[in-house]
Amino acid sequence: xxxxxxxRINVGPIHPSTHGVARLVVDVDGDTxxxxxxxxxxxxxxxxxxxxxxMYMQAPPYMEKxxxxxxxxxxxxxxxxxxxxxDIQPSxxxxxxxxxxxxxxxxxxxxxxxxxxxNDLGQMFTGxxxxxxxxxxxxxxxxxxxxxxxxxxxxxLGGLHSELPADFEEHAITTMNYIEKRIGEYESYIEKxxxxxxxxxxxxxxxxxxxxxxxxxxxxxxxSGINYDVRKNSPYYAYSxxxxxxxxxxxxxxxxxxxxxxMEMRESARLVxxxxxxxxxxxxxxxxxxxxxxxxxxxxxxxxxxxxxxxxMMYLVADPQKPYRLSIRSPSMVNLAAISHIAKGARFADLFxxxxxxxxxxxxxxx
Amino acid sequence: MLAQDLINNIVxxxxxxxxxxxxxxxxxxxxxxxIVFILFSVFGYLIGWLERKLIARAQxxxxxxxxxxxxxxxxxxxxxxxxxxxxxxxxxxxxxxxAISLPALLALSIFIILxxxxxxxxxxxxxxxxxxxxxxxxxxxxxxxxxAGFSSGNKFAAISAQRSVLVxxxxxxxxLISVAAVALIGGGYSLxxxxxxxxxxxxxxxxxxxxxxxxxxxxxxxxxxxFDLREADSELIAGWLTDVSAPYxxxxxxxxxARMFLGSIIVSILFLGGWLGPSYLPPLVWLVAKAIAVSVxxxxxRATAFRMRVDRVLRFGWLWLVPLSLINLVMTYIxxxx
Numbered sequence: 001x002x003x004x005x006x007x008r009i010n011v012g013p014i015h016p017s018t019h020g021v022a023r024l025v026v027d028v029d030g031d032t033x034x035x036x037x038x039x040x041x042x043x044x045x046x047x048x049x050x051x052x053x054x055m056y057m058q059a060p061p062y063m064e065k066x067x068x069x070x071x072x073x074x075x076x077x078x079x080x081x082x083x084x085x086x087d088i089q090p091s092x093x094x095x096x097x098x099x100x101x102x103x104x105x106x107x108x109x110x111x112x113x114x115x116x117x118x119n120d121l122g123q124m125f126t127g128x129x130x131x132x133x134x135x136x137x138x139x140x141x142x143x144x145x146x147x148x149x150x151x152x153x154x155x156x157l158g159g160l161h162s163e164l165p166a167d168f169e170e171h172a173i174t175t176m177n178y179i180e181k182r183i184g185e186y187e188s189y190i191e192k193x194x195x196x197x198x199x200x201x202x203x204x205x206x207x208x209x210x211x212x213x214x215x216x217x218x219x220x221x222x223x224s225g226i227n228y229d230v231r232k233n234s235p236y237y238a239y240s241x242x243x244x245x246x247x248x249x250x251x252x253x254x255x256x257x258x259x260x261x262x263m264e265m266r267e268s269a270r271l272v273x274x275x276x277x278x279x280x281x282x283x284x285x286x287x288x289x290x291x292x293x294x295x296x297x298x299x300x301x302x303x304x305x306x307x308x309x310x311x312x313m314m315y316l317v318a319d320p321q322k323p324y325r326l327s328i329r330s331p332s333m334v335n336l337a338a339i340s341h342i343a344k345g346a347r348f349a350d351l352f353x354x355x356x357x358x359x360x361x362x363x364x365x366x367x
Numbered sequence: 368m369l370a371q372d373l374i375n376n377i378v379x380x381x382x383x384x385x386x387x388x389x390x391x392x393x394x395x396x397x398x399x400x401x402i403v404f405i406l407f408s409v410f411g412y413l414i415g416w417l418e419r420k421l422i423a424r425a426q427x428x429x430x431x432x433x434x435x436x437x438x439x440x441x442x443x444x445x446x447x448x449x450x451x452x453x454x455x456x457x458x459x460x461x462x463x464x465x466a467i468s469l470p471a472l473l474a475l476s477i478f479i480i481l482x483x484x485x486x487x488x489x490x491x492x493x494x495x496x497x498x499x500x501x502x503x504x505x506x507x508x509x510x511x512x513x514x515a516g517f518s519s520g521n522k523f524a525a526i527s528a529q530r531s532v533l534v535x536x537x538x539x540x541x542x543l544i545s546v547a548a549v550a551l552i553g554g555g556y557s558l559x560x561x562x563x564x565x566x567x568x569x570x571x572x573x574x575x576x577x578x579x580x581x582x583x584x585x586x587x588x589x590x591x592x593x594f595d596l597r598e599a600d601s602e603l604i605a606g607w608l609t610d611v612s613a614p615y616x617x618x619x620x621x622x623x624x625a626r627m628f629l630g631s632i633i634v635s636i637l638f639l640g641g642w643l644g645p646s647y648l649p650p651l652v653w654l655v656a657k658a659i660a661v662s663v664x665x666x667x668x669r670a671t672a673f674r675m676r677v678d679r680v681l682r683f684g685w686l687w688l689v690p691l692s693l694i695n696l697v698m699t700y701i702x703x704x705x
Contacts, residue, residue: 009522017601031529031677120601122674124592129426195593195673348526349602349676 006034009348013042017120017352020362022336024351031347036340040333043366051326056082056296057157057289059323064151067332067364070109072142072152073102073307074364078326079155080236081314084301086157086294090237093282094159099238100172100275101145101154103268104138107179109308110261110268111135113359114186117258120356121199127190134182141175144168157293159286169276176269183265200255204342204354207252214338217331218310219264220358223249223256230306242274254350257357295320309359310335328367332360369394379488399491403480410655411625415442417659418624418666425670449617457610459520468515469611469618475511476626478504483632484558486642486650498556501633502546505588509535512597516607527597527606533677534587534596537684542584544692545577548699549637562641569640573703577695578638580688587680589630590623591665593672594680601674631661 009026012018021042027035047066051059063078064071076098083090090098111131118127139149144165146154154161190196206216211224221228229246231239247263249256287293296318304313310331317325335358343354372391376382380402383395416431416439423430431438456462479501484490494500509531516528549570553561571578587594598606605611608619635641635657642650675683 007522009526015604118673122592122595122599122601123672124422124669126422126426126670129428133427193671193673195675195679198679199673199676347676347678349596349599349674352602 011351017355018362019116019355019360022355022360022362022365024339024355026343026348026351028348031349033343033346033348033351036343036351038336038339040336040362040365043362045367047367048326048328051323053322055291055322056293058291059326060153060155061151064153065363066328066330066367067109067307067309067361068150069112069361070105070308071150072105072146072154073109073305074312075153075155076102077303077305077307077312077314079157080305081301081303081316081326082293082296082318083157084303085296085298085316085318087297088158088294090158090286091282091284092280094284094286095237096275096279097145097160097164097284098155099242100272100279101142101152101160102237103271103275104142104172106308107265107268107272108135108138108142110265111138113261113308113356114190114258117353117356117359118190120352121196127186130186130189134179137175137178141168141172144171156286156289160284161286163284169279172276173273176272180266180269183262183269187262197255199350199353200253200258200357202251202253202255203350204254204257204346204357205252206338206342210341211252211338214341215334216310216338217334218306218308219247219260220257220310220335220338222246223260224252225250230304230311234304236305238275238278242271242278244271244274254353254357257359261359292321307331309361309364330364330367332362332364333367336360336365380490381488384492399489402489403485406485406655407480407625407628410659411621411628412442414628414659414662414666415620415624417663418627418669421663421666422670425667445620446617449620450614452613454613454615455610457520460610461518461520464514464518465610468511468518469615469622472508472511472515472622473618475504475507476622476629479629479633482558483629483636484562484641485632485654487559487563489651490559493557493559496556497558498546498550498561498637501558502543506535506539508588512607516597519607519610521610523603523605523609524607527599527603527609530596530599530677531607534594534680537680538584538587538594538688541580541684541688541692542588544689544696545574545581545584546637548574548577548692548696551696551699552703558636558641562636562643565640566643569638569643571638574695574699576691577699578634580692580695581638582634583688585630585634586665586668589626591627592669593675595674596677596680599674627662627665628658631658631665634658634661 006027006029009028010023011026012023013021018024023039023042025037025039026033047062050062060075060078063074066074111134115128115131119125142152143149145168146152146161206224208225211221211226225248227246227248232246244267247260247267249260299318301316301318302313304311312331313329315327316323339355339358343351346354380395380399383391383398386392420430431441434440434444456465481491482494482497482501512531513528516524516531549561550556552573553564590597598608603609608616611619632654635654639657642654644653
C-alpha cells in the first residue's frame, strides 16, 4: 500500500463548518484522519472572572452569551446557583413556567443543531432554513413569554421577570402540535435520504466506555447508550412531577446522536404540553432586580442543569453580595474535546458531520 | 439581396457557410458566434438567476428581489462587484497555472459549445465524430481542475484536486458506456444524426436506464450536488476555488451556470430529442426549453441532496452505474439492433 505523507490541515478558525471560531488542526493520511487537535480560546471573554466584579443579578446577561442558541438554559443554571446560595426556593408556579420555557429553549437549540448538521453534510442550506423557520416560531413563543427573542434575561431570584401572558398556554399548545408534525416531516425528509444515512450510520462511533471516560454529557452521552440525564437523575423544577423518559440510543454513531436529538425534540414538545396542563395557580414573578440582593447564606453552591448540549454545572463560591468565584462546567467544552477521540480513523469529509453531531457552541467552549 | 438573405436565414448558418461568396461565409461565422454567445451568456445568466430563485423557494426564502425585476439583475450586480475587486494571487501559487486554469476551462467549454448543433441548420460543422469529440473534451476537465487545485498552493484546493481525479474514476466509464448505447441506436457519432434518429421515439423512452446513468454521471461531471465533492463548501471551503478571487471567481461562477446549461443541452440532444418538437415553435426554442427543463431538475436536486463521500461515489459508480450502463448497452443491442 502506498502511504502518502501525513498532511497537516488547519481547519478554522475561519471555515464554513466550524460553527463559529473553532480551530481544528487535522493530520490526515490521504483521506483518513490520523489526529485531530481542537484549539480553543478565540472567543474567550473571561466570563467567570467578570462575574466576580459584579453583583449577583448583574451577571445573567453574561451567562446568556455563553451559549447563544440556548441562552436561557445557562441563565437559569446561574440563577439557580445563586438561589441555592441564598436558600431561595422558586414558587411552584415559577418552577413549571421555567420548565416550559427551558424545554422551548431546548427545542429551539436542537432545531439549530439539526439544521446545521444538514449543512455540514453538504446540503445547500435547505434543512438549515427549514429548521430556522421552525425555530423562529418557537422564538415567537419565547418572545411572548419574555419580551425578547434572543437574549431573554428573564430569570429572577425566586421566579421569573413576569407572568406568562394570558393566551400563552393556548398558543404554546398549538405551536407544539405543529412542531410535532414538523419533526415527522424532518424525519421523512432526512432519514429517507440514502446519502444521509450512509454518511451517518456507523460513522464517528463513540463507545459507552469511551463516552464515560471522556466525560461527555447530554445527547452525545445518551447516544452512546448511557441513560444519564440530569432532568431524570437529579430532577429539578417540575421534571420530577412530569412523566418523561431520557432518550437513549445504543450505537454511539453520528446517526444516534442525531436521532437522540430528534427524539428529545418530540419529548420536549410533549413535556411543554404536559407542563402547561399540570401548571398550578399562583404567581411566577420573582424578586425585582436590585443592586442589593439578599445576602448569600451558603458559602458554596453547586448546581447541575441539563442544558440542550449536556450537563452544565455552576460552582459558585459566594460572598454575601457578589460571587467570590464562579466556575462553569461547559458541556460544549467537554464534548468538543471528544472529537480528537471520535474522529480518529474517520474520513476527512466525516470530520464535519462528527463535529456537527457533537453540536458545540463556541461561545460556551471559550467562555 | 444581402438584407433579404439576412432576414430569411438569420439562424440558418449552413446557408451562409455553404455559399460560394467569401463575404457570406464571414457573415455566417460572425452570425454564428453572436447567436451562440447570446445563447450561452443570456441563458447561462438566466439559469444562474433561476437557481437562486428556485433554491430560495425550496427554503422558504424569496431569493434576490431587490435589483431589477424579480431580482433579475442581482447576478449582474454581483458580477460588477466581483470585477471591481482586487485580484489576489496567493504567494505559494504557481502563477502561470493559476492564471490559465480557469480561462482554459472556459476554452474547453467553448470548444464543446462550437461542436454541438443547436438546430438542423445552426451548427458550425457537422462532424461525423461530433459526439466522441465532445466527450473527449469533457474528459479533459478533471485534468484542468486537478492542475487548478494544485496550482494555488492551498491544502483544501489540493484535496479538491485529488477528489476530482477520484470522482473521475467513478463516473467517466458509465457515462461513456451509456453514450455508446446512444451511438449504437443513433447510427453513429454525428449529433445531427442522433437527433434525427429520435424523430420516432426519444431515447429517454427507449433506454430509460441509460438516461438515468448518463444524467447522474453528468451531475458528477459538472460538479452538481450530490457530487460537488470538489467544491464541497462545508468541507473544503470552496475546494479548488478557495484562493480564486475577484474576476476569476466571477468567471468560475459564470462557468458553473454555463456548464450546467451546456450539460442540459447535451442531455437534451442525446436523450430528449434535441430540437425536435411540434412545428409551431422553431427548433432552437424547443432545444432551449428542454435544456431549461433539465436544468430545473438539476437545480431541484441541488436543493435537496446531501453530498456523497468520495469512497461512496466510487462505490456507487462501480457497483451501480457501471453494471447498469452495461445492462443498458446489452439490452439496447438485443432489442433495437439485433
